[in-house]
Amino acid sequence: MRPIQMVDLVGQYQKIKAEVDQAVLGVIQSAAFINGPEVKSFEQELAAYLGVKHAIGCANGTDALQIAMMALDLKPGDEVITPSFTFVATVEVIGLLGLTPVFADVLPGTFNIDPADIERKITPRTKAIVPVHLFGQAADMAAVMAIAEKHGLYVIEDNCQAIGSDYTFPDGSVKKAGTIGHIGTTSFFPSKNLGCYGDGGAMFTNDEALAKKLRRVCNHGSDVRYYHEVVGVNSRLDSMQAAVLRIKLRHLDSYARARNAAADFYDAAFQGISGLTVPARSANSTHVFHQYTLRVADGPGSGSGRRDALKKHLEDRGIPCMVYYPVPCHLQAAYKSPRFAEGSLPVTEQLTREVLSLPMSTELDHEQLTHITEGVKSFFN
Numbered sequence: 573m574r575p576i577q578m579v580d581l582v583g584q585y586q587k588i589k590a591e592v593d594q595a596v597l598g599v600i601q602s603a604a605f606i607n608g609p610e611v612k613s614f615e616q617e618l619a620a621y622l623g624v625k626h627a628i629g630c631a632n633g634t635d636a637l638q639i640a641m642m643a644l645d646l647k648p649g650d651e652v653i654t655p656s657f658t659f660v661a662t663v664e665v666i667g668l669l670g671l672t673p674v675f676a677d678v679l680p681g682t683f684n685i686d687p688a689d690i691e692r693k694i695t696p697r698t699k700a701i702v703p704v705h706l707f708g709q710a711a712d713m714a715a716v717m718a719i720a721e722k723h724g725l726y727v728i729e730d731n732c733q734a735i736g737s738d739y740t741f742p743d744g745s746v747k748k749a750g751t752i753g754h755i756g757t758t759s760f761f762p763s764k765n766l767g768c769y770g771d772g773g774a775m776f777t778n779d780e781a782l783a784k785k786l787r788r789v790c791n792h793g794s795d796v797r798y799y800h801e802v803v804g805v806n807s808r809l810d811s812m813q814a815a816v817l818r819i820k821l822r823h824l825d826s827y828a829r830a831r832n833a834a835a836d837f838y839d840a841a842f843q844g845i846s847g848l849t850v851p852a853r854s855a856n857s858t859h860v861f862h863q864y865t866l867r868v869a870d871g872p873g874s875g876s877g878r879r880d881a882l883k884k885h886l887e888d889r890g891i892p893c894m895v896y897y898p899v900p901c902h903l904q905a906a907y908k909s910p911r912f913a914e915g916s917l918p919v920t921e922q923l924t925r926e927v928l929s930l931p932m933s934t935e936l937d938h939e940q941l942t943h944i945t946e947g948v949k950s951f952f953n
């Protein structure tokens with residue numbers, strides 16, 4: 573059996589090596605490293621794939637969130653509602669800009685932000701909502717957009733984990749995750765579903781004026797070279813990464829199918845194991861399985877003991893697995909506040925004690941999947 577990894581990027585590269593090597597060499601030979609034609613082409617192809625008017629590259633997914641908040645002119649003291657059960661970057665940029673993160677709890681099935689709790693957290697200072705499409709499926713965007721409209725709030729979708737997933741509205745219309753709010757953001761970190769070979773990110777919008785502001789902020793606050801309208805940053809997607817991404821974008825839907833096939837294999841194997849919950853499939857979003865995340869129930873007292881024991885059991889058998897995320901943002905030293913004391917987000921806190929993500933990539937074969945599922949089942953027998 574090939575050794576099992578959380579994400580098999582080398583195996584994936586082997587299959588597209590000829591195309592990728594040629595594209596990267598082409599960039600080197602052209603010396604158009606910054607803002608070259610590859611970047612422009614990738615932005616156009618990504619916008620077309622997503623069905624959105626503007627896709628704007630930047631240096632990483634964290635920058636994409638920060639630039640989005642700067643382009644919306646959010647000011648110190650403004651409150652931004654976001655889940656605490658997310659990667660820290662979402663909350664980090666809120667703090668960095670002097671905005672106030674306000675945490676909403678998540679739903680225990682999909683792990684995505686709970687619209688009812690968003691409503692409860694709105695104050696006169698609330699300016700924006702940042703739903704995170706966690707682990708590969710979109711949050712309940714119809715509800716999020718309805719709340720935003722009712723209260724006059726901006727919506728920035730953190731779509732770092734669900735690029736390519738389709739969200740269906742109650743009226744049957746379908747949009748790609750990341751193209752529903754005022755701005756969507758994503759990351760091309762290597763292990764993301766559309767990953768490059770270094771750092772990269774992008775922002776999406778259908779709003780012409782916002783697109784202009786996003787481009788201005790990432791370009792030192794400038795439209796015309798050496799004239800600076802606003803305080804900006806330097807955040808660029810480089811041409812070599814764009815060249816790799818153009819190739820991988822063509823495979824993105826088949827990559828999602830490979831991930832779904834692995835998830836289906838896991839689901840079938842884990843039927844009927846008491847104390848083990850497979851990831852819920854949202855009724856209105858397709859899943860692109862950035863992560864396949866189990867919940868492992870503990871006994872009374874509901875700690876993390878049983879989950880931690882399963883983790884060790886799997887690692888002892890050469891099966892890597894990860895806890896995304898062990899500590900929610902509201903209990904991190906950097907972001908603690910009396911407003912969100914321990915116990916204030918019960919579903920989030922419970923999930924941090926129960927979740928365990930199994931290996932997930934485009935390259936898992938039958939033998940590996942069997943070894944993983946047998947490893948999990950042997951723990952519960």
Ligand SMILES: *Cc1c(COP(=O)(O)O)cnc(C)c1O
Nearest residue numbers: 632633634659661662732759761
């Ligand atoms: C990966 C990720 C980010 C940050 O992306 P980088 O490219 O690593 O800066 C932000 N939010 C979420 C939910 C992520 O998964």
